[in-house]
Amino acid sequence: MAIEVRIPTILRTYTDGAKSVNADGATLSALIGDLEARHPGIKARLVDESGLRRFVNVYLNDEDVRFLGGLDTPVSDGDTVTVLPAVAGGGR
Amino acid sequence: MLTISRELVDKIIAHAWADHPDEACGVIAGPAGSDRPERFIPMENAERSPTFYRFDSMEQFRVWREMDDRDEEPVVVYHSHTATEAYPSRTDVSYASEPGAHYVLVSTADPDNVQFRSFRIVDGVITEEDVRIVGG
Numbered sequence: 001m002a003i004e005v006r007i008p009t010i011l012r013t014y015t016d017g018a019k020s021v022n023a024d025g026a027t028l029s030a031l032i033g034d035l036e037a038r039h040p041g042i043k044a045r046l047v048d049e050s051g052l053r054r055f056v057n058v059y060l061n062d063e064d065v066r067f068l069g070g071l072d073t074p075v076s077d078g079d080t081v082t083v084l085p086a087v088a089g090g091g092r
Numbered sequence: 093m094l095t096i097s098r099e100l101v102d103k104i105i106a107h108a109w110a111d112h113p114d115e116a117c118g119v120i121a122g123p124a125g126s127d128r129p130e131r132f133i134p135m136e137n138a139e140r141s142p143t144f145y146r147f148d149s150m151e152q153f154r155v156w157r158e159m160d161d162r163d164e165e166p167v168v169v170y171h172s173h174t175a176t177e178a179y180p181s182r183t184d185v186s187y188a189s190e191p192g193a194h195y196v197l198v199s200t201a202d203p204d205n206v207q208f209r210s211f212r213i214v215d216g217v218i219t220e221e222d223v224r225i226v227g228g
Contacts, residue, residue, distance in 0.1 A: 010189050055187055057149045064149045084156055085189030087135075090115060090144035091173035091181055 003031060003075055006082040014042040028058065029071040031081065046083065047071065055086040093222045094194045094210040096120075096129050096168070101225055105206055107134050108172035108198045115145040115172050116198075121159050122167035129167040129194070144183070145171050168210075170196035178207035180218050188213035194221070 002022035007015050015021050023038060025031030036043035046056055051071055058065045059082040065073045075081065100120060107116045117137050120129035133155055138148040159165060169190055173181075178199035180188075188195065191214045199207040212219045 008189070010191060055189075057152065059149075059153055062153070064153070066149070082153065082157075084149075084152060086146055086149065086187065087117070087119075087152060087169060087189065088139075088144070088146035088187040089171060089181065089184035090139075090141065091176040092143040092183065 002077060004080045005031070005035060006080065008084055010085055011042060011045055011083065014039040014045070025075060027071065028060070028065055028069075028073045028075055028081070031075055032071070055088060057084045057086055058082070059084070093224055094129075094168070094196070095127075095224045095226060097227045098225050099227065100129060100132055100168075101208060103132050103134075104170050104196065105198055105208065108174075108200050108206075111137065111172070112200045113142045113174045114140050115142065115174055117145040117147065117169075117171040119155065119166045120168035120170070121162075121164040124163050124165045127167060131164065142174050166190055166193050168196050169193045170198065172198045172200055174200050176201060178209045180211055180213060185213055185216055185218060188216075191215075 002024055004020055005023050006020045023031050023034040025034050032043055032046055046053060052058060060068060060073055060075060061080055115137055118134040121131040121133060122128040136148045136151055137145045139146045178197035195211045195213050197209050210221050210223050212221060
């Protein structure tokens with residue numbers, strides 16, 4: 001068993017084009033660490049010194065992790081983590 | 093080049109006016125790999141701002157999953173500028189996250205001259221493209 005991580009198009013350069021990859025960890029933070037070991041470079045696209053990057057959305061199953069415990073959110077086998085870059089911009 | 097129906101162009105412009113002076117935003121989905129914008133999906137601007145837009149994260153999750161289930165992709169990502177021209181701002185470029193999408197910008201800054209333009213934004217580089225409006 002493992003946790004499925006769904007990868008958006010723009011980050012698939014780190015996963016050899018795979019739409020979804022497996023990783024392990026007891027928390028989202030540990031999961032991202034494991035993801036980095038398997039797909040070097042991806043972590044910096046998801047987190048910075050202050051935590052989850054502001055314009056990256058991460059969902060545990062059907063919920064935005066910002067409404068759960070952020071990087072401390074517990075994850076377990078069978079969960080699905082989905083990464084979606086925020087769609088944002090503006091005139092100024 | 094973006095090829096899009098008159099009906100969808102009208103819907104995007106109507107959405108831009110409905111939310112003016114706040115920025116309006118949304119997606120037009122199409123079959124994956126087809127480059128055909130077909131299904132109009134107006135999105136909520138979670139920022140409700142005249143100078144910024146951001147899709148609501150939960151709405152985006154539902155819409156992206158629905159596209160996945162239907163084997164669709166975001167062919168067009170559109171938003172409006174309500175006080176500036178229809179050209180990608182630095183903010184637009186820095187957050188552009190769908191390299192395969194046509195980024196459509198509408199400007200409602202001048203009611204007598206509504207601009208509708210389309211761009212590719214890949215790796216920070218803006219490329220304007222022709223828009224071919226068909227039908228209607």
